[in-house]
Amino acid sequence: MxxxxxxxxxxxxxxxxxxxxxxxxxxxxxxxxxxxxxxxxxxxxxxxxxxxxxxxxxxxxxxxxxxxxxxxxxxxxxxxxxxxxxxxxxxxxxPSQALAQIETSKSFARELFKEYHIPVNPEFMIFDSPDGVEEWLDHLRGQFVIKPDGLTGGKGVKVAGDHFKTMNEGLEIIRQLLDLGQRVVLEEKLIGQEFSLMTFTDGRHAVHLPAAQDNKRALAGDLGPNTGGMGSYACADFSLPFLTPDDIKAAQKINEQVIDALKSKTGRPYRGILYGNFIAVNKGVKIIEYNARFGDPEVMNVLTVLRSDFTDICQGIIRGNLDKVKVYFENAATVCKYLVPAGYPLNPVKDVTINVGAVDQQKVDIYYAAVDQKKDGLYLTGSRAVALVAKHPDLFAAEKIVEAEIDKVIGPLQHRRDIGTPKLINSRMESLKKIRS
Ligand SMILES: Nc1ncnc2c1ncn2[C@@H]1O[C@H](COP(=O)(O)OP(=O)(O)O)[C@@H](O)[C@H]1O
Ligand SMILES: [Mg+2]
Structure with missing residues (x-):
């Protein structure tokens, strides 16, 4: 093969x-x-x-x-x-180009959920011109999110309170996008805890992966600009500490409904990995967005605990008989942390070497990202450089293992020490508890 x-x-x-x-x-x-x-x-x-x-x-x-x-x-x-x-x-x-629209067009995704009565949308409207924009923003009372309707490499979406403070600042961003001929989705800002639930599918059958949580902000305490993802964790019970069993069931069912809706809409089966970026809110879960492939870093959590033959799953997806493939995951927690160039994401150092030679690969797995192997060393190319992943029955033990090995990496790098720690996870549990009480 x-x-x-x-x-x-x-x-x-x-x-x-x-x-x-x-x-x-x-x-x-x-x-x-x-x-x-x-x-x-x-x-x-x-x-x-x-x-x-x-x-x-x-x-x-x-x-x-x-x-x-x-x-x-x-x-x-x-x-x-x-x-x-x-x-x-x-x-x-x-997926094919048409089916990948679930990721590549945020308006396609929102319209699909609406058309097929999948109750995961915040309030939203789609605009090609400034007509009606101000009225809509008034309706959302200034708590809105601006989404350009295409792939923006994680750098296009602007959230009220984070990326702009006032209605007028938001309007200015929207006007600039519309002037460029860019379609925008303007939606209600949801308050809650985000998580990822990915599903293997051949378009007819679904196999759900363990839930995971990415950490998008560059700095500890969820500060600093958004990034491609600084690291992620997943738990031995395949859920997350702040979620109820009903949240997980709801997320799985939503992915299944989306797979069915995509088939009805396009007439073709979605074959691949469907990645739901959910947010647990006051009542139940909603969708932030879908991706049409594995999430990075979350893929490093879920494939680390996969016990079945991955090629059997891939062939099941391609052949349409995924229901015949037995898929098992190990009940273990995983913590994945990215080492990124100093100054990432705004002013990353690059074209300098790093050295991971002292890392104990019996304790963690190393995955290489934005690096270039040259004759005289491993060079940073400006984006997330290497990820270290530890697996352990206990989440917090896994976190400590990763940190100990990160200490051995040499180079102008930074990472988030708080990912997977009790402090950060407790704060997330408390925050959702408050929203739901
Ligand atoms: N409706 C929303 N409410 C609150 N936050 C949102 C909303 N939509 C997006 N966000 C935030 O913005 C981030 C990026 O948005 P997303 O739709 O995932 O676009 P992309 O990953 O393509 O940049 C999300 O991870 C989330 O934190
Ligand atoms: Mg996203």
Whole structure:
């Protein structure tokens, strides 16, 4: 068996590792835009190219005679890579361009939930011009969120109170977007605790993964700018400390309803990973957004505890018989922390080397992200650099293990010490308790 893996971040590193762990001894053909040392070690062939170059990716896949493909980055899904691979006779884990709209268009997603009566939307309206914007913002009493209607790499969404303080500041942002011809979704600001619940699906059957929580802010105490995600944790019971069993059941059912709605809407089954970014609110759970692929960093929590053969799951997704695959997860907690360049995300240092050689890989797993392996060392390229992941029956023990190993990494790096600590988790439990009381 030979598998094409597209992408070169930490997400793809653990996907590749999970493929290689299979008892079927598959070979990996990796199409990447940088030299990820972890993936290079796993891959039988490693091709450097542009993620946007579909022709090069398909050409590589055909030369390598891969049996199937798995796509990491959302940008590839947005460009219809899965459609083109299928045209070339290569089935992929990942949705077609039309189905990926659940991530690539926030208005498509909101409209879909509305049309199929899935009760997860905040109040929202979609605008292509300034007509009616002020009235709508008055209606939302200034507590609103501005969402450009496309992929913005986690940097487009603006939240009242965080990114702008007054109605007029918000209006100015909206006007600038509309002037550029950008469609915007203006929605009610939800108050609660965010979490992620991902589901494997072949479009008809669903297998839910353990819930996880990412930490988006750059600095401890949830301060500083938003990032791609500074780290995440997941618990041995597959839930999260602040959630009730009903919250988890509700989130799972919502993912199933969305899978069905996508099939009705497009006439085609969604094959891949559906990632619900939920928020536990006053009453039940709502949706912040959907992603059409594994979350990074949460993938490092869920695949670390996967006990079944990952390639069986992938083939079940592709063949439409995911119900025949037995999927097991180990009851263990995981903590994942990213080391990021000093100054990240606004002014990250780059083109300097780091050294992870002293990390004990019996204690933690290392996943490489925005680094480039050159002859004289491992270079920072400006984004999240490496992730360390520990697994332990006890969440707080896992956190301590990660911290001890992070101390051994050398370079101009920073990370969030508070992720997975009792202090931060208790504050989240207290905060939701207050909202729900
Ligand atoms: N309706 C909302 N209410 C409160 N916060 C929101 C809302 N929508 C988005 N956010 C916040 O903004 C972040 C980014 O929004 P999201 O829709 O996930 O876009 P993206 O990940 O594409 O930037 C979310 O993780 C969440 O913290
Ligand atoms: Mg998001």
């Amino acid at each position: 030979k598998v094409l893996l597209v992408g070169n971040g930490a997400r793809e590193h653990i996907i590749g590792k999970s493929v290689k762990r299979s008892s079927k001894n598959p070979d990996l053909a990796v199409f990447a835009s940088a030299h990820n040392p972890g993936l290079m070690e796993l891959a039988a062939s490693y091709q450097i190219g542009e993620m946007s170059d579909k022709t090069a990716i398909i050409d590589f896949a055909q030369r390598q005679k891969v049996d199937w493909a798995i796509i990491g980055p959302e940008a590839c899904l947005a460009q219809g890579l899965v459609d083109d691979l299928e045209q070339a006779g290569i089935m992929a884990v990942g």
